[in-house]
Amino acid sequence: MEPGNGKTGIKTLGLKLPDELHAQFALVAQLDGLSLTDAMRRSVELYVEHNQAQPDFAARAAAVLEEIEREAAARRGAIEALFGNTGTQPVETKATSKRRSSEASVQA
Incomplete structure (x- = not known):
């Protein structure tokens, strides 16, 4: 579900990362042309898909x-x-x- 599409709500997550992992994540997102929010959303989607396939x-x-x-x-x-x-x-x-x-x- 995309934000602002008029359907049910959006939840906000606070994510604590070690500095080094955050720097790597931010760099990878930047290289992919993604905001950190979009990169986190994609990461969560992949996590869910991976687990559903188990x-x-x-x-x-x-x-x-x-x-x-x-x-x-x-x-x-x-x-x-x-x-x-x-x-x-x-x-x-x-x-x-x-x-x-x-x-x-x-x-x-």
Whole structure:
């Protein structure tokens, strides 16, 4: 995704490099006619592509997804324990209540 294309956001990374590696990176980027930002973006893209091509990548990703689902289930269980298993929803905040009240007024 290119910056400024109107799609979802851009994240900023701060990268700490030893002086020598930074100097080499800056020189290589300059020789390629790239800004450091563009060179870093290309480096990250290559890193992602390299890892996606690894034979165990899909299995590792599936394991992470399973862990995310386990954590979500544990959090869901904690919320259900707080509010009971009756399907009761958490109490609305004042801002949400006001918004819904004003929405109801508009619809009436």
